[in-house]
Amino acid sequence: MKRIILPLLVGILFLVIQATFLPFFPIHRVRPDLLLIFTLYLAFLFPPISGGILAFFMGYLADLFSGNALGFYTLSRSLVFFTAHFFKGRIYLEGFYSQCLFAFVTAILEGILILILMNAFQFVPFGKLYPLFFTFLLPQSFFTGLVTPLCFLLFKKGSLLLFRQPEEGIKERV
Amino acid sequence: MRIRDFFLFRRYSLPIFIILFLLFALVLMSLRAKQRKGVDFFDALMMEICSPFQKGATFVIKTVQGTFQQYVFLINLEEENRMLKQKIAQLQEENYGMKEMKLANERLRELLQFRKKNSSSMIGAEVIGQDPSSWFKSVTIDKGERDGVKKGMAVISPAGVIGQILKTAPHYAVVLLLTDYNSAIDSVVQRTRAKAIVEGKGENRCQLKYLLRADEVAVGDVVITSGLGGNFPKGLMIGDIKKVDKKGHGVFQYAELVPSVDLTQLEEVFVIMEPLLPSPPQEEKVKKGKKTKK
Numbered sequence: 060m061k062r063i064i065l066p067l068l069v070g071i072l073f074l075v076i077q078a079t080f081l082p083f084f085p086i087h088r089v090r091p092d093l094l095l096i097f098t099l100y101l102a103f104l105f106p107p108i109s110g111g112i113l114a115f116f117m118g119y120l121a122d123l124f125s126g127n128a129l130g131f132y133t134l135s136r137s138l139v140f141f142t143a144h145f146f147k148g149r150i151y152l153e154g155f156y157s158q159c160l161f162a163f164v165t166a167i168l169e170g171i172l173i174l175i176l177m178n179a180f181q182f183v184p185f186g187k188l189y190p191l192f193f194t195f196l197l198p199q200s201f202f203t204g205l206v207t208p209l210c211f212l213l214f215k216k217g218s219l220l221l222f223r224q225p226e227e228g229i230k231e232r233v
Numbered sequence: 234m235r236i237r238d239f240f241l242f243r244r245y246s247l248p249i250f251i252i253l254f255l256l257f258a259l260v261l262m263s264l265r266a267k268q269r270k271g272v273d274f275f276d277a278l279m280m281e282i283c284s285p286f287q288k289g290a291t292f293v294i295k296t297v298q299g300t301f302q303q304y305v306f307l308i309n310l311e312e313e314n315r316m317l318k319q320k321i322a323q324l325q326e327e328n329y330g331m332k333e334m335k336l337a338n339e340r341l342r343e344l345l346q347f348r349k350k351n352s353s354s355m356i357g358a359e360v361i362g363q364d365p366s367s368w369f370k371s372v373t374i375d376k377g378e379r380d381g382v383k384k385g386m387a388v389i390s391p392a393g394v395i396g397q398i399l400k401t402a403p404h405y406a407v408v409l410l411l412t413d414y415n416s417a418i419d420s421v422v423q424r425t426r427a428k429a430i431v432e433g434k435g436e437n438r439c440q441l442k443y444l445l446r447a448d449e450v451a452v453g454d455v456v457i458t459s460g461l462g463g464n465f466p467k468g469l470m471i472g473d474i475k476k477v478d479k480k481g482h483g484v485f486q487y488a489e490l491v492p493s494v495d496l497t498q499l500e501e502v503f504v505i506m507e508p509l510l511p512s513p514p515q516e517e518k519v520k521k522g523k524k525t526k527k
Contacts (some may be wrong), residue, residue, distance in 0.1 A: 071283055078362035078373065079290040082497075090367065107247055111254055118258075123279055124287075125364045126371030126399060126413045134258040135526065141251050173368055180262070183414045191368075191435060199367055 063109060066101065068216075070117050073097055078124055089198050091206040094121055095166060098136050100208070100214045102143030103152070114140030131176045135169050143170075155208045163204030170196040242281055287362035288306075288375060299333065333354070343391050344501060355389075356380055357504045361405070370413035370433065372397075377404040385464055393470035393493035394418065394458060395502055406504075408477040410496050411471065412437055419462040420471055423455040431456065431471055434489070437496060439472065441488040448486070450477055456490050466505065468474035 073093040081090040118136030177183045362373035388395045399409040416433040427448030429441040453472045460467025476489040
């Protein structure tokens with residue numbers, strides 16, 4: 060139970076930080092996406108089923124407090140989780156640069172997915188959306204990538220306190 | 234019992250789970266698209282659970298920010314004047330506190346006057362959180378269904394239009410700002426009475442849509458609400474035009490406006506409680522109800 064409830068509470072904490080503390084930074088577009096970083100960490104730590112449910116919930120929380128009337132993040136965060144989980148054992152993700160790059164690429168891909176969903180479901184034309192790729196998506200993804208190693212380090216310390224062997228990953232109950 | 238045992242094909246249990254999971258997210262998305270009023274029970278429950286944390290965090294941040302602005306940056310004083318400067322700092326802290334109170338007082342007085350001026354009933358609300366994502370533009374306020382707030386209600390400030398209610402929980406609501414891509418407000422250019430729809434453009438800017446090429450508009454023209462949408466009273470300031478472009482072909486011209494309200498610095502807002510016109514779906518429902526009674 061602890062391994063589900065605690066990540067949920069941490070997710071709520073990150074949502075609160077993202078919605079209240081980070082907007083106070085003078086440059087809005089460089090605020091990192093903490094919930095995305097946490098979802099990526101869940102992908103490295105949790106098994107697909109319980110982790111997938113947690114990622115789904117993270118997306119659901121983001122949707123609930125955003126101006127997005129549909130559930131874009133519920134879908135995109137689940138996809139991010141399963142993609143990251145797929146790449147977990149296949150690419151080297153221990154170093155600073157690899158973590159930065161992985162988070163940066165994931166944030167860019169998720170942004171593109173959101174743009175496509177906005178175009179498909181909310182009929183916002185691409186002509187209106189593509190300038191955002193350079194003015195907002197790139198800087199924000201870069202900053203998210205930059206903050207990721209630090210967040211991962213903190214998450215690792217936190218998981219060491221909570222779980223016995225977090226580096227081996229949490230196993231599904233058998 | 235293993236979770237995998239629930240599946241017919243053990244070998245493909247994980248891919249099936251992932252596909253089902255993503256399908257569920259898609260179904261949830263389509264259900265939300267059809268949703269017309271407020272939010273579901275579970276959504277409301279989650280908003281009720283999370284919003285108090287946001288409210289608390291906003292309070293703490295504002296307090297800390299105030300302290301930093303008013304005091305902490307001033308403590309780096311020379312040692313020889315420590316005692317004296319401590320007193321000055323104390324007095325300054327008091328002074329800043331009073332200034333802050335004065336500013337709050339002025340702001341609230343302005344709000345009160347604005348409320349008196351406008352006949353429609355409205356309630357004041359405090360902004361407790363911003364949109365967690367940067368793609369969409371919304372804020373969370375500390376008033377909800379229990380206070381009479383409903384989906385679609387207009388949200389304004391003395392400086393002008395802010396947006397409309399998007400989601401409601403019993404004690405909290407999410408406001409869709411007028412700069413969001415999904416926001417559309419019926420408007421009129423004050424000087425020439427040219428009609429248009431104000432649509433959000435994301436980055437603190439809006440676009441005037443369906444503005445006829447024949448209509449005369451210029452940079453600096455003020456755009457106000459037309460009152461036709463039913464949610465916003467007529468004559469509320471939306472913003473002023475910053476760019477006009479007639480170069481393209483077609484029936485319409487392009488105009489961009491900047492909102493009169495600084496949407497990044499929102500603290501207090503007003504929710505207009507009385508819809509100016511009854512909404513058509515409700516009328517239809519009443520008619521249907523009468524028919525069934527007959």
